[in-house]
Amino acid sequence: MAATINDDTQSIVVGNGSDRVAINLKQGPVDQSQSFLLTSILIEMGDIEIRIRRSAQGTDQYKKREASLPTSVRSAPITYQNGNQEKKNTAEEKPNAHQTHWDYSISHGPHMWGRIFPQIQCKKFQSPIRIYTDQCEYEPELTRRPFVFHADENCCQTLENTGHSFQVSGKGSSSISGGPVPDEYRFLQFHMHWGSNDLEGAEHVVDGVRLPGELHIVTWNTSRYRTPQAAAASEQFDGLMVFGILIKIAPSDNQEVDKLLNLFSKIIHKGEKVDLDDETVSLKKLMPKNMQDYYTYDGSLTTPMCSESVRWIVFREQMGLSRRQFDQLRQLKHACKGENSTTNGNISQNFRPVMPLNGRLVYRSFC
Structure with a gap:
């Protein structure tokens, strides 16, 4: 114990x-x-x-x-989760048929998304998943196609509170190629997932361990699609490539992430946005030093509409944030300023439970 x-x-x-x-x-x-x-x-x-x-x-x-x-x-309410089969107690209120609001609460959270958005129910290859290293298939071809990543200093241009997380977006010049796909991708945005305590928060669970956070760097396929929206809606597992970086508790602050956290006072409420200077945050410094050891599989976005358009890259190397920094993440509000809320309004947790593999293979690039 x-x-x-x-x-x-x-x-x-x-x-x-x-x-x-x-x-x-x-x-x-x-x-x-x-x-x-x-x-x-x-x-x-x-x-x-x-x-x-x-x-x-x-x-x-x-x-x-x-x-x-x-x-x-x-x-x-009690939610039982076994793959995508879920039950809840009869006291829980049913959502309105025309309800389009979603979040991570009991009434509008992940176990209710399939009822709020019925089209999600028929999707079979969802994310996140549990990853077991010894059950992944080693693919030596991945080592012969290392990732090549380029990003301008002005790549990250805005910081916003989306009501579900913080999000850093940009349209600056960037490109990433290599890895499991032949196409070229461009940076779109990054955001983070966390939990209400140190025992949960990451979406992917690796070798039975769930870490307290996960950073997602979202890129879109410029070789096959004209717009990020078309890429995200493609349902072809090649529209987006999302890089997942698992986050552990570190004894000291992450200096790069701290540059963003210092601006959180300006985006406390949903919809608040601030422009970023060129030197505010470096996308390159957020990427792990070792980009060549990773797990990869075909999956989906982890937020509605959960489109199955993603090739996932989950890095083996982890990022560290201090407990103080995790506490700062939990101070963001999920509601707009002045909006009445029955809760304290904080985004205390924003991760989706793991989904079944349904026959998919997970590959690893390392022995």
């Missing part, structure tokens, strides 16, 4: 690898420093995930009480 304490949050983990139970507790009010509120339980058994989470409304009610714990807290 291991316990990780981060400020007022305590996480207790039993087991390891693909079989573990993570119990997350939140410290009580100041005058009840010895009390803890159960916020969520995550059970992982191989390819099966069971997540139990307290509703945000119940958590907020608890925080407002300084004298004692609330006498009653609404039970959180």
Whole structure:
């Protein structure tokens, strides 16, 4: 058994690898420093995930009480996940048939996307996935086609709060070639996924380990498509190439990412945007030093409409962010300024659960 304490949050983990139970507790009010509120339980058994989470409304009610714990807290819906087969308790409200809003909440989150957008239900080759190195097929041809990456200093031009994450976009000159595809790609945007604690956040799970974050650098195929929109909607696994960089907890700040975090005060709310100077962030410095060791497979976008137009590159080398920097990510708001929200409004977690392989092969470029 291991316990990780981060400020007022305590996480207790039993087991390891693909079989573990993570119990997350939140410290009580100041005058009840010895009390803890159960916020969520995550059970992982191989390819099966069971997540139990307290509703945000119940958590907020608890925080407002300084004298004692609330006498009653609404039970959180329970979602059972086994591949793409999911069940929820009958108390959960059904979404409006014309609802197009999506997020990562209980009512509009990943387990509801198929009902909000019915066309997602028929898709079979979805992302993210679990990757096991010893089950991946080694492809020596990948080592003979190293990635060649070029990007101008003005490649990253805007920083925006999309309501689901932060996003850095640009139209500067860039190109990337090599790897598993013969075409040339151009940088489109990058964003990040994270969780509410150190035990979750990454979308891809490698060798049974889920890290607390994942950076996605999205590029589009300029050899075959005229626009990024056409590439993203292609459903041909070649429209986009997305580079996934898994993020671990580091003892010190990531200086390159810190340049962006220093601007977060200007994009706290959804829709807020700020222009970036040429020297603000370097796309090259975000890429791992070793770009030649990676996993690759055919998959999809991990947000609606989950188009199956992506060739995924998940790098073996990881990036590090400090706990302070992860806390800064969680301060972004998912709502527009002045918009009423029943929750605290923070983007505390924004990752999609793993999806079934359905017969797909995952390749690796290293022995």
